[in-house]
Amino acid sequence: MKKILQKLTTLAVAAALPLALAAGVQAADKVRIGVEGAYPPFSSVDADGKLVGFDIEIAHALCEEMKVECELVAQDWDGIIPGLLARKYDAIIASMSITEERKKKVDFSAKYYNTPARFVRKKGSGIEIDDASLSGKTVGVQRGTIHDNFISGEFDGKLDIKYYGTQDEAYLDMAAGRIDLLFADSVAMDDGFLKTDSGKDFEFVGPSYSDPKYFGEGAGIAIRKQDNDLRDNFSAAIKAIRANGVYQKINEKYFPYDIYGAE
Structure with a gap:
């Protein structure tokens, strides 16, 4: 009887494994991004209740470059890092400057802009x-x-x-x-x-x-410290949209000069 139960358990685990792997792949196809929505022209809510602004368009451009779906999650600034750590979302794109104090709690991608x-x-x-x-x-x-x-x-x-x-x-x-x-x-x-x-x-x-x-070093994308692959993917995507002109097209919609700062 014991051997039969062990065999059934092994079969159940084997059957569940493909489902777990599939769920992991599905999760990797979507990135949840925390945004503020109260910091124009970087992020705000328009008359139709839609999130708009430079940060919002950059978030969508980076997701497209990474070939993942963006899910934007609006969050008040005071709770935006706690929300990341609590896994309400996977990253923060909210004009958050890369500072030594914040690095104690979260990791950052490369900068995506820097203004005084x-x-x-x-x-x-x-x-x-x-x-x-x-x-x-x-x-x-x-x-x-x-x-x-x-x-x-x-x-x-x-x-x-x-x-x-x-x-x-x-x-x-x-x-x-x-x-x-x-x-x-x-x-x-x-x-x-x-x-x-x-x-x-x-x-x-x-x-x-x-x-x-x-x-700090400019505004970057905040990531939980253990999510190294996601951090690196965002950094690579920032570099890619700078190189292919997508960044510049978004920039020109909002600003008369390049806000990226010195290379």
């Missing part, structure tokens, strides 16, 4: 980026970002800092006069705020900031 950060002020406010002018002023910054780290590290005590869950929330408070300055990615603010009706009375002030200590 800047301050924005109201036109005619006279605010300059110096100690005397900044005294008593309030700056808005998105919580949990490289821009938050920079402001907290370099301007704590020089500025009152107000934190926001999304960049759009910071834009609304700036337009309403509830804060004196914004600090964020220069390209995101130019397209997402300054070129809109709400941002027409505002302008950049001060220098561009790109210190690797805070701003």
Whole structure:
């Protein structure tokens, strides 16, 4: 009887193995990608409820290059790395900068763009980026970002800092006069705020900031540390779409210059 049970168990395992392998292949044909959807022009939700933007198109282009299906999963920024670690999705394409702090938790592909950060002020406010002018002023910054780290590290005590869950929330408070300055990615603010009706009375002030200590190596695709093959596939796909012109076509839809940065 014992031998019969052992034989039945062996047959059951053998029968299940092809199904398991098939499931593994099917899973490899789809990549779930975490996106924010609240960071125009990189990602936002249009009037029809559709995810749009540079990050969204890059995600689809990379999946096409890798010959896998994209499944986009919208996730608030504050929970985007925990969501990856909890396996809600397989990768993050959300303008996430490659920093040493984040590398402690996740791995990254090669960069897919790199742009500097800047301050924005109201036109005619006279605010300059110096100690005397900044005294008593309030700056808005998105919580949990490289821009938050920079402001907290370099301007704590020089500025009152107000934190926001999304960049759009910071834009609304700036337009309403509830804060004196914004600090964020220069390209995101130019397209997402300054070129809109709400941002027409505002302008950049001060220098561009790109210190690797805070701003890292550019924006990359975050992957769980053990997923080395997926990381390498994304890096190879980024290189491929840069070489075949797909990247440039997407870039030109959103920006008048190449935001990839120096090779």
